[in-house]
Amino acid sequence: MKILFCGEGFPEARRQLAALLPDDKILALPPDRIGRHIADADIVVPTVNRVDETLMQEGHFGLIQQFGVGLEGVDITAATKNGIWVARVPSEESGNAASVAEHAILLMLMLSKRWNDIIRTRKPGIQDRWGTPTGQALREKTVCIVGLGGIGRELARRLVGFRVRIVTADDHPGRTVPGVEIARQYPLSDLPAAFAEADYIVLCLNYTPDRFHLVGSTALAAAKPGAYLVNVARGGLLDEDTLLTALKSGQVAGAGLDVFWQEPVDMGHPLFSENVIATPHIAGVTDVSYEGIARAFAGNVKRYAAGETPLYLANAPEKVRHR
Structure with missing residues (x-):
């Protein structure tokens, strides 16, 4: 063959x-x-x-x-x-979902600890910045998991240990995760309400053509000011131009992206001049x-x-x- x-x-x-x-x-x-x-x-x-x-x-x-x-x-x-x-190949059966969920948490932690600012403190002549920056703990924050499929379920299980509050936006109303308390469930049609609650938004949703730019201006405008956004699903779910606007205004404090609108992505895009942590589609490469x-x-x-x-x-x- x-x-x-x-x-x-x-x-x-x-x-x-x-x-x-x-x-x-x-x-x-x-x-x-x-x-x-x-x-x-x-x-x-x-x-x-x-x-x-x-x-x-x-x-x-x-x-x-x-x-x-x-x-x-x-x-x-x-x-x-x-x-x-x-x-x-289904993600849960292969172990891919677990690997992608781990990567989502990595991006959440890097954003929380202000990784881009940490990198800048390593430059010569700035020893006076030792002990900075001040990060943000995950504990008691609200995480919105968009898509409670294989990756979303694995992420929810792992977040329990961080003592966060979990809300979901999903296309299967009532879908749950055994052993995980979900504070509130929203349909995908109500993304703005789900985003308004969240300190962290994590996209774990399967991509289909009707979900192109599902996360656009309406959803991001409704997001809790200063929220972090992570995408480990597919680049087509997220409107990159709208994300750039939200980052510039501070509506979104930072983004962790493992998938992009085109791949390989042009790292010269203005989005990467903002508080963005980008990884080259490696969440499932384990x-x-x-x-x-x-x-x-x-x-x-x-x-x-x-x-x-x-x-x-x-x-x-x-x-x-x-x-």
């Missing part, structure tokens, strides 16, 4: 798969070179790139398998029409997460090669295309 990664990022993913699939060929190419190799690909891995109907019709592949959860770059309707399975995802991915490759139905499908074509 020939497995084609759409992009050259995430090299550890390919290394893990090569060990599990020694008889298969794994190739990674930049988006502008994919078209030259798509004809002989059996399985396509979108990563963070677009897989549209044009690419589907240029190739003969019958499975689009994500190395992880996000399928925002895949035209699932076109895939279904063309008889192509689309599959992902030993536990990658081992779990790679095992599930390899299992689906073997099922597909044997003519069996893959697991964790996002669609159900009536007639499946095979090479």
